[in-house]
Amino acid sequence: MLGVVVDGDLDEMRQGKHAVLPEAYANRSFQLSGKPGSGKTVTAERLVFLLAKMGRRIVYVDCKGTDPDLAMRLSAACIAARGPGVRVHHFPSEPLNGWIGTPAEVANRLIATQDTTEPYYESTLQTAVRVAMGVHASQAAGGTVTSSTELMRRFDAAFLTRAYQGTSQQSLVADLVRDRQVLPGVKMRFAALFEAVAGGFDGTASYGDADLIFLSLPFASKADATAVVRLLLADFTHYCSDPSRKDRRGDDVKMIIDEASALTHLSDQIIDLAERVRDVGGSVDVSNQSFEGSGDNEDQRKRLRGAMAGGTILHSSDNPEPFGTADDPVDTRGVVVQAA
Ligand SMILES: Nc1ncnc2c1ncn2[C@@H]1O[C@H](COP(=O)(O)OP(=O)(O)O)[C@@H](O)[C@H]1O
Ligand SMILES: [Mg+2]
Structure with a gap:
């Protein structure tokens, strides 16, 4: 459950008085936007629970890396959804194999x-x-x-x-x-x-080896964090579209990139990632603090909005217009949800 519906015409996301995530939406990419403290991460945690319940594996990228309990809460959400046997992988303390492929x-x-x-x-x-x-x-x-x-x-x-x-x-x-x-x-x-x-790309694990992969970026420099995320996103794109992977389908895994705008110039890569994983049925959700913060320029922001085919889950915002009713004909159906 995402919250209590107050208003709206997006009937497939309603179940009684509650807003839900229908199975058909599980493989669509969502943009989560809103001011700091408006509840994006809490919504992402709820999505993780709902997606885990539907059998999806989750790759969660915490671009901010400031909440020491987030990994634990996400693990708890997966365990609540799927039982105590869930496998959790925590990068970079547990390394991944960054050398897969030709x-x-x-x-x-x-x-x-x-x-x-x-x-x-x-x-x-x-x-x-x-x-x-x-x-x-x-x-x-x-x-x-x-x-x-x-x-x-x-x-x-x-x-x-x-x-x-x-x-x-x-x-x-x-x-x-x-x-x-x-x-x-x-x-x-x-x-x-x-x-x-510190050896984080020299391990043996891959994106396929855990139910929840939590990628945190406790790095001193923003440039380092950006480079690390770029490599992680490229690795994930490769994982989803690797023809040598058995049963090459992306619909069993969801990547969530929380606070993408904390890093610089990632939007193009996220758009590219969303489009490529969509070709194999996969999806990527991305959170940011405003429409302005969702890309380096207007064209990029619009393309990101378009690539997030599930739509925008908009939290409290000073400038909500560009997400929906603006200049170009986007689907502006929606539901208004109150936190619960
Ligand atoms: N649906 C909710 N119900 C109750 N409290 C919430 C809800 N969403 C957010 N909060 C509260 O607001 C605080 C900030 O939420 P958070 O998701 O961290 O915001 P953001 O990620 O947008 O900065 C959380 O610590 C939580 O206590
Ligand atoms: Mg947050």
């Missing part, structure tokens, strides 16, 4: 963690990550990269030069290492990311 897939996810505004740097960073991961070459010495330590070892001019000696990529690597600043710069960026999670 070298190219892992390289793409690593590249997606970085905000590169300068085009020259962007292309050199991509090349550095790809050659270090051995994307171009089965020839790359040392085999597949399966840990952050191994990747760090490869951001090294002598190593890469040796590994690609006599291969078709030899001149590419020569170009890459010519500017002596580049490789150490890339290495430093990823070192910071891996240091922040």
Whole structure:
């Protein structure tokens, strides 16, 4: 139950005087919006309970990381819904395996963690990550990269030069290492990311291994937290759409990203994630404090609103209009719910 219905025409979300989550809505993405303290996280907790009851596994991303009891309350909600046997995984204290997939897939996810505004740097960073991961070459010495330590070892001019000696990529690597600043710069960026999670991506668990995966971000720097979330979201997209996964369906798992606007420039990735997981039946809910806070610009906010196909669960807000009745023809049916 989400609350008590006061008014509205969204009849499928009503059950007597209560607002509920119908099974048909369980796989739709929702945006939760409202002022700080307006009850978004409490609503998310209720969604977790209802979804767990419907047999969904939950991946909960706590972008704020300021509520020390949240993980426990979410575990309690899952246990209440499904019994004491639920498996809970708590990242980063319990690591995940960030190295699943082909070298190219892992390289793409690593590249997606970085905000590169300068085009020259962007292309050199991509090349550095790809050659270090051995994307171009089965020839790359040392085999597949399966840990952050191994990747760090490869951001090294002598190593890469040796590994690609006599291969078709030899001149590419020569170009890459010519500017002596580049490789150490890339290495430093990823070192910071891996240091922040302290081995958090070097585990064996995957998104499929728990009923509740709680991802908290107790990091000192917002840049580190953003990079970590970018990698987690990319890993989740890969998990949902991985053709090698048995029974490739996303409708058994829901990701909830709480307080996405606490981090910077995530909206495009969240839109992309929502659209991709929707293709395999999955969904992602995202919470933010206002329409303005839901994206970097108007276009992004509207696209996010569109990608959240279930609609917006709007809490107390100073500017509710853009979520519904504004300039473009969105479905504005709804119910007004009172907390209960
Ligand atoms: N449905 C509800 N019923 C009773 N209290 C609520 C409800 N929703 C929120 N609250 C209270 O409001 C406080 C803030 O809610 P929270 O979900 O943390 O807000 P937000 O995530 O929007 O910042 C909570 O500590 C809780 O005590
Ligand atoms: Mg909250």
